Amino acid sequence: MPKLAxxxxxxxxxxxxxxxxxxxxxxxxxxxxxxxxxxxEPGQNAAADKMFNALDQDKSNSIDFKEFVTFVASLTLILNE
Known part of the structure; x- marks a missing residue:
């Protein structure tokens, strides 16, 4: 399988x-x-709530795969600046 896939x-x-x-x-x-x-260590605190709420773009109170992929892509960009 190719690396990207x-x-x-x-x-x-x-x-x-x-x-x-x-x-x-x-x-x-x-x-x-x-x-x-x-x-x-996000824990159960305000920072964890803030991250979760930012990722939960459709406000469904859960993170779906599309929201997760957006998070992973954003994190990849940040870590490679």
Whole structure:
């Protein structure tokens, strides 16, 4: 598999692992993902709420795959500046 396609597949696999089959991330699932995959400690505080609310563009109280991909792309840009 080409490298870019492999990266895209990995993003989907990671999302599915933390979404636990319902194709969306709750605040707790997003916190777990950030802690395990990025070493972040968002905790249950105002900063975590602010990040979650910024990612939840459709205000569904969950992060869907489209919102997650936007987050990963933005984070990639920030880390490569």
């Amino acid at each position: 492999q990266g895209m597949a990995t993003i989907k696999q990671v999302f599915d692992e933390y979404a636990k089959g319902d194709n969306q991330l709750s605040k707790a699932e997003l916190s777990e993902l950030l802690r395990k995959e990025f070493g972040m």
